[in-house]
Amino acid sequence: MRELFPARAVVRQVDPTVLKMISNAGSIVGTAAITSLVGFAYWLVAARLFSAPSVGLASALISAMLLLGTVSVFGFGTLLVGELSRKRGEEGALIATGGLVAGSIGMLLGVAFGLIAPHLSRSFQPLDGNYPIVLLFALGVALTGVSLVFDTAVIGLFLGRLQLLRNGLFAAIKLAALLIAVALLPNRNWETIYGTWVVGSLLSFAAPIVLLLRNVRGRPDPIRPQMGMLLGNVRAALGHHGLNLALQAPALLLPLVVTITLSTTKNAAFYIAWNVAWFAFVGPGALTMVLFAVGVSSPGTLRRDTRISLRLGLLGGAMGTILLVVFANPILSAFGSVYSSQAVVPLRI
Numbered sequence: 001m002r003e004l005f006p007a008r009a010v011v012r013q014v015d016p017t018v019l020k021m022i023s024n025a026g027s028i029v030g031t032a033a034i035t036s037l038v039g040f041a042y043w044l045v046a047a048r049l050f051s052a053p054s055v056g057l058a059s060a061l062i063s064a065m066l067l068l069g070t071v072s073v074f075g076f077g078t079l080l081v082g083e084l085s086r087k088r089g090e091e092g093a094l095i096a097t098g099g100l101v102a103g104s105i106g107m108l109l110g111v112a113f114g115l116i117a118p119h120l121s122r123s124f125q126p127l128d129g130n131y132p133i134v135l136l137f138a139l140g141v142a143l144t145g146v147s148l149v150f151d152t153a154v155i156g157l158f159l160g161r162l163q164l165l166r167n168g169l170f171a172a173i174k175l176a177a178l179l180i181a182v183a184l185l186p187n188r189n190w191e192t193i194y195g196t197w198v199v200g201s202l203l204s205f206a207a208p209i210v211l212l213l214r215n216v217r218g219r220p221d222p223i224r225p226q227m228g229m230l231l232g233n234v235r236a237a238l239g240h241h242g243l244n245l246a247l248q249a250p251a252l253l254l255p256l257v258v259t260i261t262l263s264t265t266k267n268a269a270f271y272i273a274w275n276v277a278w279f280a281f282v283g284p285g286a287l288t289m290v291l292f293a294v295g296v297s298s299p300g301t302l303r304r305d306t307r308i309s310l311r312l313g314l315l316g317g318a319m320g321t322i323l324l325v326v327f328a329n330p331i332l333s334a335f336g337s338v339y340s341s342q343a344v345v346p347l348r349i
Contacts, residue, residue: 038171043272045178047335050188056264057123058193059271061137063255065197068113069144070248072106073098074241095153095212102145110138121260126190133191136198143201150205154212155290166208174200266342272335273343276328280320284313324348 046055114134117124127134147166154162177196185192254274259267287309298305324331328347333340 038168038175039275042171042175042178043275044335045175045182046193047268047272047339049182050190050193052265052268052338053263054188054190054193056259056266056268056271057126058190060123060255060259060264060267061190061194062140062197063252063271064113064117065110065137065140065144065194067249067252067256068109068141069102069106069148070244070252072109072141072145073102073148073244074105095150098149098153099146102149103142106142106145107138110141111135113141114138123259123264136191136195140194140198140201143198147201147205150208150212154208162208162211165211166204169207170200170204172200173203265338269339269342270346272339273332273347276331277324277347280317280324282320284317287313287316 043055046058050058111134114127114137118126118128127137147170150166151163174196177199178193181192181196182188251274255267255271258270291305291309325348328344329340332343332347
């Protein structure tokens, strides 16, 4: 039997870099699978128990939160992927500094959006003068920026399992928080939906940070922020930032555009379809991030690793697209007639 199925021998013959790519990309895809499944349940509960305008406004603000959180990172997350492989012993300081920068900028951007948005569109009038909600929104933006830095950094350390753990906890906690809120609170509104995202994001860091500290234990200055370590690479960070925004901003802006130009009700249907469609994009995106981390540490194999990433990405993307085109109607029907009647065609497109 050992001669017929020499599994261990085959594994030993596979290039360690390829295994590292597949392992870390697998953690990102696994993250997407968990968050997609739990996210499906989350939005299913929201669509069934909350009004379409509440779902539409909450999802628009969540999109704004994700967009501003991405802006607040300022490229330092991607920069860390390269720096962590070069500055051994300073991993904790680098991650703490990146998180501090992203969180601080995110808080400022969140407050600014909360104060300005009501004057730009009637859809955001509920924010006008509601300062506790503005601060809650800003906290969500800050936590999003910190989570993006953390998730990117652990991929740079080839600790993708920590990203999988944090996102799994986030998905589970926000769903549990939504169910608890529905059971205990008398009013079911958009603030409840958004608030559960912030709670989930905050609580999801506890276990992953403890595990990360164990991995950097005994190294110099593991958690003390050192601004000079990143500020000396601002130019490189801004280069990463420009590329990241070019890739991500259009997708994050779409729900806001739908809300402002159409209505919160229309955005509710669009946002559900858009989140389902994201399942087809996650595989190629995961491979791209891991390819960058591998390319920095092993530049000599970049051409070969790029070919592998392209093949796997095309295969995964094609499979996801076919599944969504075929099952668009039954998937959206689970959310209710409002969603299936308005969002099947956009999902297929």
